Amino acid sequence: MSSPRHAQHSSWFLLIVALFVxxxxxxxxxxVKLVMVSGLVLPAAVVIFPISYIIGDVLTEVYGFxxxxxxxxxxxxxxxxxxxxFAVGGALPPAPFWEGQEAYQQILGSAPRILAASFMAYLAGELVNAYVLxxxxxxxxxRMLWLRTIGSTLVGQLIDSAIFIGIAFAGVMPVEALVAAAVTQWLVKSAFEAVATPVTYAVVAFLKRMEGLDVYDGDTRFSPLPLG
Structure with a gap:
């Protein structure tokens, strides 16, 4: 079911978008920070990036693809x-008394290859996640919201992890290490989604009630580009 309110930008929708971004x-x-968790080396972003997938699930489930x-x-x-x-800020000449230029570049100055890998992995993973859900x-x-959220995350995160690790570190790490890193990130992020399933259920139910929406994409054109 959908309603005319689907065409509007409600306060709840804007909040979800802000949280996602x-x-x-x-x-x-x-x-950029690597952490050790239970013997696994992971980027510190693992504590928050999976939340974007949960929000993506909520967006698709309530508002549609x-x-x-x-x-x-x-x-x-x-x-x-x-x-x-960040790039422009890093290129500007630092003040003579400021000693943080090296730290700035290390944290905020990413290599073009890493950026390309991140952008491609994000787009492919998120769009596939939304499509599958x-x-x-x-x-x-x-029915079975848990199947949709976990199933779409398994597929989307697999693509995200494979593309990012493959593009960012191919030729830098041995093939076995590349596969291990991609699988580890995939499993950790997917487990995050599974554990958060009760929260997803609660948020989806709340938004459907508040928005009066429950969009089904039976006739949707599943193009990756938001055109037409």
Whole structure:
């Protein structure tokens, strides 16, 4: 079911979009730190980036694939703007008394290869995640939300991890290490989604009630580009 309110930007929708973009931008900055968790080496962004997938699930489940696709591309553009601002800030000559230029470059100055890998992995993973969830919703008649959220995350995160690790570190790490790193990130992020399933259920139910929406993408054109 959908309603005329679907065409409007409600306060709840804007809040969800803001949270999604914030999670994306923060995760890209915190990803530069590597942490050791239970013997596994992971980027610190692992604590927040999976939240963007949960929000993406909520967007698709409540507002439909087309709205989720718009938000995914908005996040991409915001991330591109942030990276450009960091690059310009790093290129500006530092004040003579400021000693943080090296630290700034190390944290905020990413190599072009890493940026390309991050952008491609994000777009592919998020769009596939939204597509799979929307398709499963139609196939299941809106039942078994847990199957849709976990199933779409397993597929989306697999693609995200494989693309990022493959592009960013191919030729730098042995093939076995590349596969191990991609699988580890995939499993950790997917487990995060599974553990957060009760929260996803609660947020989805709340938004459907507040918005009066429950969009099914039976006739949606599943183009990756938000055109037409």
């Amino acid at each position: 914030t999670c994306l931008l923060v995760s890209n900055v915190t990803a 087309a709205r989720a696709r718009q938000v995914i591309w908005l996040g991409f553009l915001c991330n591109l703007l942030a990276v450009a601002a 929307a398709r499963l919703k139609v196939m299941t008649g809106g």
